[in-house]
Amino acid sequence: MLSLNINDEVSSLKAVVLGTAESPGPTPMPEEAYDPKSLEHILAGTYPKEADMIAEMEAFAEVFRKYNVEVFRPEVIKDCNQIFSRDIAFVIGNKLIEANILPDREQEFQAILHVLDKIDEENILVPPAEVHVEGGDVMPWNEYIFIGTYTGEDYSEYITARTNKAAVDYISRQFPDKKIKSFELRKSNTNAKENALHLDCCFQPLGKGKAILHKNGFLVEEEYRWLVDFFGKENVFEITADEMYQMFSNVFSISPEVVVSERGFTRLNDWLREQGFTVEEIPYFEIGKQEGLLRCSTLPLVRE
Template sequence: MLQLNVNDEISRLRSVVLGTAKSCGPVPKPDEAYDPKSLEHILAGTYPLEEEMVKEMEAFAKVFRKYDVEVFRPEVIENCNQIFSRDIAFVIGDKLIIANILPDREQEVEAILHVLEEIDEQNIIRPPEEVHVEGGDVMPWNDYIFIGTYTADDYATHITARTNKAAVEFISQLFPQKKIRPFELRKSKNARENALHLDCCFQPLGKGKAILHRNGFLVEDEYRWLVDFFGKENIFEISAEEMYHMYSNVFSISPDVVVSERNFTRLNNWLRENGFTVEEIPYSEIAKQEGLLRCSTLPLVRE
């Protein structure tokens, strides 16, 4: 049996689900796009090719093997995009919460049944229907759980609004011993302004550092709270252009090892200057779907 254990974003990773780009289906039609960045690339004729994305994910898998991480992959469903395993479930402590995601993605959960069978079913939680939540919005951080949300009245009109008020309340009840800290995110049909998930504008790192993008947050005070929490000197503030390219969506294998996109020169240099080992891989094709390294992973066990 798998003993789930995830209490932060950085402790030594032992077991993870990494999505798959195999058989991810034809280029979606414009009205099938889940997010503005995908739509942009569909319309421009630059939507990523499956063979390129498969290569990128294999490069990620190779890094996990290098660090002796147990890697599960979803069963391949024909013509189904299964890259972003963070969307379908997430682990806090010893509980795996199945996300209530866009209805036509439910089969992605079925593709990881072989993983769920390794987990004590008492530790698998399915939230009630009114709870909308995706793993990209949920970050356990020791005593805290950070949650990206959108609670304005027009929530239902935004396909980019993925985690609602009911989710914040549900997680608060599920983990009464944790401090729940929600953040209102900026939702937009413009890919250069839209924060699809919390991990698109914020990422805590080891050594007390964090990556942050001010304009991803709707409420200035909530952004300021993070600046105060980590300390201004510890924050790598990214530009709108860098947020668009998903600079904050890197992935920590341990407190001092970060997997990053090889083109993120400014970030990768800063990480190295601050004592991190940076495992650079190509991931720019997958980034065209408004998701990157953290989005592709579902950590199950961290030490």
């Protein structure tokens, strides 16, 4: 059995679900795009190819093996994009919460049943239908749980709005001993540089008290300021709109000292090394065309 344990984003990783790029199906039609960046590449004819994405995910898996992390993969569903396992579920403490995702992604959750079988049933939470939540918006951080949300009255008009007020309330009830801090995110169906699809698209806490932030991803400046104050301005790496678009904040920590990053993120990777991190650089550019990157591809189960 697996003893789930996730209380932050950086403690030493012991077990993880890494998505799969096998059999993602044909390039989607424009009207099937879930986000503006995918749409951009569909229209430009530059949407990523299966073989390239498989190679990138294998490079990620190789890093996990290097650090002795137990890696689970979803069962492959034919013609289904299963790269972003963070969207389908997430762990807080010893509980795994099934994400309420876009309805046509429900089968992705079924593909990790072989992992769920290793988890005590009472530790699996299934939120009610009115709770919309995806793992990219939820970050346990010690006594806090940070949640990205969108509570505008036009919520239903945004395919990019994935976590609602009901989710913030639900998580507050499930974890009464945690401080819940929610952040309103900027949403756009059409402009990828103005769209924070999830909280991890504009913010990521790191080890050593550091964090990556993009100011314009936040709708409310005071909420952005709160994070700057929380980490300390000198500990924050502020990314530009173009760097947010490239997913600079969507790196992944294997431990407080080790960060997996895209090899093209030169400015960030140089800074991380200056701060004393070990940076494991891998190619992940093709997967990034779908407005998701390293954190999005992982569902951490156990950190020590």
